[in-house]
Amino acid sequence: MTRRPLAGEPLALDLVNTQWVERGRMVDLFDEPDGLRGWLAEHRLAGDPTSVEVPLRQARSALRRVLEQPGEDAERGVNAILARGASRYTLRQSTVHERHDVDPEWLLSWQAVTNYLDLLRQQPFRIRRCGNPDCVLYFYDTSRNGTRRWCSMDGCGGRAKAARHYQRHRPTPAS
Template identity: 90%
Template structure:
């Protein structure tokens, strides 16, 4: 399985990040043999890859749509997934219990979209796209001052630093 450039993000963003650009070409983890199975295992998620693949691809597309071009049309994609389930709450012995009534094949995708909604409730401005214009990865900025710009310093951040250094120190052409 290909090594992904950014892992460890909240579930919704990690799903979006199963697609990335490598050497100018879009890579899709789910197109690789056992890519989806590996992603599920990485997150400790149960599910038959054959039954959750289409719903996860749809959730990923809906999330990327709302991240890249927010608006009513993009929200329809998210809402279509949310419409596949509901949460019910009960109180028993002074404890709140949450129950999900969701189409089993869509449960994982539904939870991924709920995770995105949770991020929006917390600090939506901290959901960011990498500052490299050719990078398609997203992250949730957990830095203290909220100024993270790159998906990673190993990749995009390091390349940006190197480019700035080169610009400052490049030899000037002589006549």
């Protein structure tokens, strides 16, 4: 399976991050042999890749759109996935129980979209796009002071630091 540049984000952002730019071209993990199967295993998610692929691609597209072009049009895509299910709550022995009534093929997509809503309810300003303009990855900033800028210091952050160093130390042309 192809090594992704950023993994381990909350489910919604990790789904969006199954597409990334590598050497100037867009890579889609779901187009790789066993890419979707590997992603499901990585998240310990059950599901037949052939039956969940189309809903997951639709959810990924809707999430990316709402992240990149927020507004009513983008929200319609997210709401279309949310309409595929509902949560039901019951109280038993002073404990709240939650059950999801969702079409099985859409369950993972619905969970990814509801995860995005949870992130919005917690701290929406912590949902960030990498500071590298050529990068399409998103992360949930869990740094203490909330100032993380890069998808990873190994990738985009390291390249930005190297570029700044080069700019400071490059020889100036003789005039």
